[in-house]
Amino acid sequence: MAIGGFVYQGSPQRVVFGSGTLRQVGDEAARLGIKRALVLSTPEQRDQAEAVAALLGAASAGVFGGAKMHTPVDVTEAAMAVIRQSGADGTVAVGGGSTTGLGKAIALRTDLKQVVVPTTYAGSEMTTILGETAGGQKKTIRDQRVLPETVIYDVDLTLTLPIGLTVTSGFNAIAHAVEGLYARDGNPVLSLMAEEGIRALAGAFPRLVQNPEDADGRGDALYGAWLCGTVLAGTEMALHHKLCHVLGGTFDLPHAETHAVVLPHVTAFNAPAAPTAMARVGRALGVADPAAALYDLAKSAGAPVALRDIGMPESGIDRAAELAVANPYFNPRPFTRDDIRGLLADAWAGRRPGKSE
């Protein structure tokens, strides 16, 4: 094995992982010096947020249950008003990437300390990345202020994650690992995490499809999501993430589903230019052709495999291809607008990538 030069930057976050760990939320908030935490959630997870507020007791400043996908600035402003009224001096976000995004947007404006309790596999809790939407435009920044100080992974909270979102959100996580493996700024530690993360998530899917409450499967999936989120935090993402960003923003496609559909196609496209990364993805999946295997895994787990099935119009392929090449960014394989158009046409129709049917 040839190890080249690399830079490794450790993260100052504290991560608590296990089953029943939510019970430690009060101690973890106190450890950060938080005296009154505003608990954040989406409207769908408000009950869970109320339960967390009850656990915090006197250290709760109440619940704001209005988090929304893509962190709209007007929602953040509404939450900021509640922060001011309630005198909250920290936040506890309970939910997926949308809720975590709201906590980060508040931290960007206030530098309040954050505890995040993730309930999907999106991985936002590990990163300094924040995407905010205003006037229909999503702007993504990286800022150290938005990095949550403490993350509590409680496997029990993921038992209720619907199986559809379980698989698509898991693909969102696997996508971080695949792109981390061929990133220019990767390093051997993150590559270990990426490979192990893919192995843990892909191995959990069949068990969770059989029984969504399989506690060991849930534990493996959440462990994999943490590893993949760490890879996302530490490396520069490429074509897959840029394409999903364009598709989500232009056609308002659902985040996790878009990742699940696009990943096999970008993997197939990049494979010839990233043989070492592909060998590791293949090893994690136990296959020779990772692109086809990812497609088969999505299909067998009941995830969507075609952009047309998640709301993208066929007429949008040209526009998306144009947007995807508008700003230059690193990808292991250079591409033209026609390459992207072909890739998107395959993803739109749901064709299986790879050599054999």
Ligand code: NAD
């Ligand atoms: P989400 O947070 O939008 O959740 C989807 C739905 O599932 C919501 O209604 C939510 O309440 C519900 N839900 C979540 N967990 C549940 C559970 N355990 N049981 C029952 N219902 C549950 O979905 P997501 O895919 O986690 O997040 C997507 C958002 O996160 C996007 O806006 C994306 O851009 C962002 N994101 C950001 C980063 C980053 O680093 N900044 C990384 C990944 C994703």
